[in-house]
Amino acid sequence: MTRTFPSLAIVLSAAALLSACASGVNLKEVPVETRSPDTGASVQTPAAPPPAAQSEVATVRAGTADTSAAAAEAALARTGRVVYFDFDSFVVRDDGKPVVESHAKVLGANRSRRMVIEGHTDERGGREYNLALGQKRAMAVLNALTLLGVSPGQLEAVSFGEERPAAQGSTEEAWAKNRRAELKDAK
Amino acid sequence: MPAALAQFRVEISGVGATQIPVAVVPFRGEGPGPAATAAIVRADLERSGLFRVSAPVQGLDERSPLPQAEARAAGADALLAGSIVRLADGTYDIRYRLWDVLRNAEHLARAVTVRPEDLRLAAHRIADEIHEKLTGERGVFATRIAYVTKSARQFVLHVADADGEGGRIALTSTEPIISPAWSPNGRELAYVSFETQRAVVWVQDLQSGRRSPVANFSGTNSAPAWSPNATHLAVTLSRDGPAQLYLVARDGGGNPRRLTVSSAIDTEPVFSPDGKQIFFVSDRGGGPQVYRMGMDGSAPERVTFQGAYNISPAISPDGKTLAYVTRQGSAFRVATLDLANGTVRTVSDTQHDESPSFAPNGRLLVYATRDRGVDVLMTSTLDGRIKTRLLSSGLDMREPAWGPFGR
Numbered sequence: 001m002t003r004t005f006p007s008l009a010i011v012l013s014a015a016a017l018l019s020a021c022a023s024g025v026n027l028k029e030v031p032v033e034t035r036s037p038d039t040g041a042s043v044q045t046p047a048a049p050p051p052a053a054q055s056e057v058a059t060v061r062a063g064t065a066d067t068s069a070a071a072a073e074a075a076l077a078r079t080g081r082v083v084y085f086d087f088d089s090f091v092v093r094d095d096g097k098p099v100v101e102s103h104a105k106v107l108g109a110n111r112s113r114r115m116v117i118e119g120h121t122d123e124r125g126g127r128e129y130n131l132a133l134g135q136k137r138a139m140a141v142l143n144a145l146t147l148l149g150v151s152p153g154q155l156e157a158v159s160f161g162e163e164r165p166a167a168q169g170s171t172e173e174a175w176a177k178n179r180r181a182e183l184k185d186a187k
Numbered sequence: 188m189p190a191a192l193a194q195f196r197v198e199i200s201g202v203g204a205t206q207i208p209v210a211v212v213p214f215r216g217e218g219p220g221p222a223a224t225a226a227i228v229r230a231d232l233e234r235s236g237l238f239r240v241s242a243p244v245q246g247l248d249e250r251s252p253l254p255q256a257e258a259r260a261a262g263a264d265a266l267l268a269g270s271i272v273r274l275a276d277g278t279y280d281i282r283y284r285l286w287d288v289l290r291n292a293e294h295l296a297r298a299v300t301v302r303p304e305d306l307r308l309a310a311h312r313i314a315d316e317i318h319e320k321l322t323g324e325r326g327v328f329a330t331r332i333a334y335v336t337k338s339a340r341q342f343v344l345h346v347a348d349a350d351g352e353g354g355r356i357a358l359t360s361t362e363p364i365i366s367p368a369w370s371p372n373g374r375e376l377a378y379v380s381f382e383t384q385r386a387v388v389w390v391q392d393l394q395s396g397r398r399s400p401v402a403n404f405s406g407t408n409s410a411p412a413w414s415p416n417a418t419h420l421a422v423t424l425s426r427d428g429p430a431q432l433y434l435v436a437r438d439g440g441g442n443p444r445r446l447t448v449s450s451a452i453d454t455e456p457v458f459s460p461d462g463k464q465i466f467f468v469s470d471r472g473g474g475p476q477v478y479r480m481g482m483d484g485s486a487p488e489r490v491t492f493q494g495a496y497n498i499s500p501a502i503s504p505d506g507k508t509l510a511y512v513t514r515q516g517s518a519f520r521v522a523t524l525d526l527a528n529g530t531v532r533t534v535s536d537t538q539h540d541e542s543p544s545f546a547p548n549g550r551l552l553v554y555a556t557r558d559r560g561v562d563v564l565m566t567s568t569l570d571g572r573i574k575t576r577l578l579s580s581g582l583d584m585r586e587p588a589w590g591p592f593g594r
Contacts, residue, residue, distance in 0.1 A: 116384075125519065126498040126512060126541060127365050127586070128410045129468060129475055131379075131386060132423065132430035132452040135407045139429065158385045159407045159425070163363035 072105040079103075082166075083141050085179040087122070090136040092144050100141060103183050104148035111151065114186035117141050119159040120166070122175035127161055134159030141181045156186065206239040207321050210263035214283070215248040215270040221306035221353070224271050224281060224313070230350060231314035231328040234566060235550065236573030238321075249284040249296060258288040265294060265321060267313070278302055281309055285317060294320050307353045327546040331590040332553055333357070333367040333376055334564060336582040344378060346393060349546070349589070351564065351577030357393060368411045368420075369590045376588075377401065377411035377420055388422050390437065401439040412456045412465075414482075421446065421456035421465055430454050432467055432484070446484035455499055458482070459506050466490065466500045466509065477511055491524060493531050499542055503549040508569065510534070510543040510552055521554050523569060534571040544589040553577075553587040 081103070083096035092100060107113055119138030121130040138157035146152050167177040211229045221227075232238040243261035244254050247268040258266045269283030278300050285294040295316060301309045311328035318326030327349055336343045342364045347354035358364060362381040369376060370390075377390045386407045391398035402408035406425035413420055418437055423430045430452045433443035447453040451471035458465055459479075466479045469487075474495040480487035491497040496514035503510070509524040513533070521534040521543045534543075539557040546552070546566075553566045558576070562583035567574045577584070 125496065125514075126455070126468075128423070128455045129452065129498050131365075131407055131409050132425070132454045135425045136429055136452065139425075157406060157425075160363070160381065160386075161365075163365070163381065 069106070069109045072102070072109045075102040076106050081183045083137075083181045083183075084176065085137055085181070087124075087175070087179065088133070090133065090140045092140055096141075097144075099183070100144045101148065104145050104150050107145065107150045107154050108148075111154065114154050114156075116184050116186050117155060117157045118164075118182045118184065119157065119161075120164060120178055120180050120182070121162045122178040123162045123165065123170065124175070125162075127163070131159050131161035131163075134161045137179075137181045141183070207237060208239045208241065208262045208264050209317065209321070210241050210243050210258050210261055210266040210288070212242055212244060212247045212266065212268045214268070214281075215246075216272055218271070221303070221310075222271060222273075222279070224269065224283075224306070224310045225267070227307060227310035227350075228267065228314045228317070231311060231326070232317065234350065234573070234575045235318065235326070235328075236568040237318070237550075249282045253286045253288065253291055255288060255291050258286070263288050265317070267317065269313075274300070279306060279309075281313075283313060285320065307348055311348060311350075324550070325548050325592065327548050327551065327589075327592075329594075330547055330592060331373070331594060332544075332564075332577075333369065333586075333588045333590065334555075334584055335364050335367065335586040336580075336584050337363075337562070338582050344376070346376070346590075347577075349566075350575075351579075357391060357396075358398075365586050366410055367586060367588045368413055369588055370413050371415055371417045371591060373591045373594050377413065379409045379411070388420070388435075390420075399439060401437065402433075402435050402443070404443075410455050412458055414458055415460060415462040421458065421467075423454040423456070432456050432465070434482075446480070446482075447487070448484075457500050457502055459502055460504055461506060466502060468498050468500065477509065490526070497522075501543050501545055501552075503545050504547055505549055508549070510545060510569075512540055512543065521552065521567070532570070534567055534569065535565070535574075536571075537565075542586055542588075544587055546589050547592050551589075553589050555585045555587055 079099045079102040083092060083099050117138040119134030121134050138159055142155050142157045165178045167174040211225050214225045217224055229240050232240050241261045241263055243257045248270040249268055251268060266286040266288055272280045274280055280300050282298040284296040287294050299309055308329055314328040315326035330349045331346050332349055333346050340361055342360050343356055344358040344364050345354045346357050360380060360382050365379045367376050367378040375390055375392050379386050380389055386409045387400050388402035388408045388411045389398050390401050401420060402422045404424055404426040408424055410423040411420045419434050422433055422435055424433050432446040432453050434446055435443045449471045451469055453467055453469045455468040456465050463482055464479050465482050466477060468475050469478050475498050476489055477491040477497050477500045478487050478489050494513045497511050499512045501510045507526055509526055511522060512519050513522045518538045519540050521540045523532050523534060537556040541555040543552050543554040551566050551568060553564060555562060555564055562585045563579055564577040564584045564587050565574050
């Protein structure tokens with residue numbers, strides 16, 4: 001069986017168009033991405049996650065029971081399992097979309113597979129507000145996955161706020177690595 | 188230098204307007220550590236910012252006549268002298284007298300017998316008596332502060348005296364612990380623990396250690412705040428989408444009642460002292476700001492307007508002052524807002540301030556900040572003039588919550 005997955009970019013832009021066309025939107029209820037005034041003018045250069053090695057070759061074993069599942073698994077290994085975010089933002093960036101798409105593939109190929117999406121923030125600002133922001137990041141990834149056909153029942157979004165940094169230190173490089181959502185198989 | 192004086196640092200910036208001059212004479216038989224009664228009293232009084240403490244004479248106890256000439260020469264309005272004796276059964280007999288120097292009369296004289304583990308508490312209560320006698324207001328030296336320390340792989344929830352000493356451990360975990368909140372009677376702590384790989388709100392009885400989750404829904408459960416009558420807690424839940432405010436029963440039973448309905452982040456609830464309002468943080472207008480609403484969620488209105496990032500509200504016990512963390516450039520600082528006239532005052536001049544909490548008499552704030560890469564706890568007068576760094580063992584200290592009167 002083969003399944004085709006719509007590109008996340010197309011789905012997201014279609015969703016954005018739909019919401020933009022909807023009438024009666026209460027502007028007070030529309031989430032606004034927060035940016036601090038002092039960083040608004042400066043150009044941020046978030047550290048991108050390391051790209052997949054160019055000499056990477058995914059091994060496909062012909063004749064095994066489920067080649068589409070194996071291919072999906074290989075895609076997961078290629079994209080990695082972390083989605084990164086800009087400061088104070090919960091918008092999935094372009095560099096995160098392949099991660100979302102590869103996870104949508106494996107979850108689509110195996111409907112009994114469950115994942116936990118853990119949202120994280122950098123250390124700046126309050127712990128409770130960051131906990132809520134991390135939850136919003138996890139929810140953004142969860143919503144992007146369901147737009148690609150993943151059943152919400154396969155997913156749980158949780159947040160660790162700023163409590164579990166991936167990188168130590170108070171540099172923009174460390175902060176960029178910490179503003180993330182990690183996709184993990186549910187235990 | 189007496190032991191207790193070496194245990195904290197008082198930073199006085201600016202000149203205190205009216206400090207009451209008090210002489211505190213070392214007690215006869217005063218020991219080191221918790222038995223350093225007069226040294227603990229002296230440290231308490233200085234930290235409050237309301238007293239200027241001297242020790243013009245030595246060798247007195249509660250039975251000595253007032254050395255009025257020396258006390259007057261030192262400019263002292265009042266003088267404390269006393270004694271401490273270890274009894275055969277291991278308890279301590281503490282006797283003391285507070286003199287009114289100007290009138291050459293007795294303010295008060297008392298004797299208490301305490302167990303060794305309550306020596307510090309006894310000294311703090313003497314300081315409270317002096318505070319109340321000379322200012323007319325209750326002191327907070329015998330109150331407690333809860334906070335969290337972090338070491339390599341361990342998080343510890345501590346309960347310590349208001350000077351950071353005499354700490355007891357309430358909870359240890361390999362996962363983060365945040366947002367401790369005292370029950371109104373000072374016997375229980377609510378907090379957020381990640382021990383189940385999710386943020387869950389627990390309530391723990393301090394004396395017995397008995398504890399249970401009061402908010403454990405899917406997603407994130409956090410930011411507990413006790414209602415003044417202790418029957419409910421306001422919490423932040425993400426079970427229906429983004430972080431929103433709910434009311435849950437203290438016993439964890441029944442369904443949570445949703446208080447806010449927005450598509451923004453609503454979190455960090457705190458009740459006004461009369462229980463009629465809830466202050467909280469929301470980014471419904473763009474950046475996070477402090478709002479308030481009726482305790483049923485009615486009529487939300489924005490409270491903070493200066494700055495683009497205002498979080499972590501705390502309300503003074505008289506309900507008149509809001510303390511919060513405001514972003515100034517790249518710095519996060521504690522500020523106060525006079526709710527009647529809108530006056531904003533920055534309390535701190537540090538970079539990484541978090542979690543302000545009022546002392547129960549409303550005179551002091553405790554907050555977390557960072558000093559040379561280590562998380563530390565500071566107390567400050569509301570005008571920011573007198574700051575004290577609480578005792579630190581070098582571990583990161585964070586998430587302070589000042590407990591109520593009584594224990």
